[in-house]
Amino acid sequence: MEETHRESAEWIRSLLSNAQVTPAVFRTALTSVPPSERDAWLDQVLGLDSLAEDGPELPTGCVPYLPCPVDVLLRIVECAGVQASDVFVDVGSGVGRAAALVHLLTGASAIGIEIQPALVHTSRELAARWSALRFSPIQGDAAVLTGHITLGSIFFLYCPFSGERLETVLDGLEAIARTRPIRVCCVDLPLPPRPWLTFVSPPSGDLTVYRSTLLDPG
Numbered sequence: 001m002e003e004t005h006r007e008s009a010e011w012i013r014s015l016l017s018n019a020q021v022t023p024a025v026f027r028t029a030l031t032s033v034p035p036s037e038r039d040a041w042l043d044q045v046l047g048l049d050s051l052a053e054d055g056p057e058l059p060t061g062c063v064p065y066l067p068c069p070v071d072v073l074l075r076i077v078e079c080a081g082v083q084a085s086d087v088f089v090d091v092g093s094g095v096g097r098a099a100a101l102v103h104l105l106t107g108a109s110a111i112g113i114e115i116q117p118a119l120v121h122t123s124r125e126l127a128a129r130w131s132a133l134r135f136s137p138i139q140g141d142a143a144v145l146t147g148h149i150t151l152g153s154i155f156f157l158y159c160p161f162s163g164e165r166l167e168t169v170l171d172g173l174e175a176i177a178r179t180r181p182i183r184v185c186c187v188d189l190p191l192p193p194r195p196w197l198t199f200v201s202p203p204s205g206d207l208t209v210y211r212s213t214l215l216d217p218g
């Protein structure tokens, strides 16, 4: 990474330490970095210097940790219209990188559900390092927990699993969508059709954003 981008990452880190970073300042700094350097820039800001390793707790059939690219997350924020009033839930949140980024870009509170204890530990360290980061990691199986996150308004799935677990998560989300409109953002994950989910806009490459229709009038 170029020296100027390293310096801007360090500047954002210092603002974060003093709880002085706003979504506008953060977005301007991030988008001033060329797309090919944004992932390294974010890792420097958050102090995440290596790819986290997976542990034995990852159940068979569940997908190992792989961070969602920054530019995909920028598209999610735009397509899903994430606002400061939203609660963004990362279903299979790894070390909390995606949740932290969405919070920093938008001001939305973020919740991460992650099954691997070591990754949750790293997420908790991240959340504890900066009191301004409104991010709460929860440890457990997303198939069990997602339907209980009734505060959530935007649910993000970067292909954590498919099959029966995904069906169970969708059942939980349907129950939430009966009480509040929600959006569901999927990367590299085709969802089985559900009559209460419709596209926000046509799928774009690896990204699909849905909204719930259960509370639509008439």
Ligand SMILES: C[S@@+](CC[C@H](N)C(=O)[O-])C[C@H]1O[C@@H](n2cnc3c(N)ncnc32)[C@H](O)[C@@H]1O
Binding pocket: 058, 062, 063, 064, 065, 066, 067, 068, 090, 091, 092, 093, 094, 095, 096, 097, 098, 113, 114, 115, 116, 119, 140, 141, 142, 143, 158, 159, 160, 161, 165
């Ligand atoms: C492809 S990674 C995505 C990580 C994160 N969302 C991001 O974009 O940086 C999938 C994550 O889902 C987690 N995961 C897989 N199965 C899970 C489950 N049943 N419950 C909770 N987390 C799970 C994995 O441990 C892994 O961290």
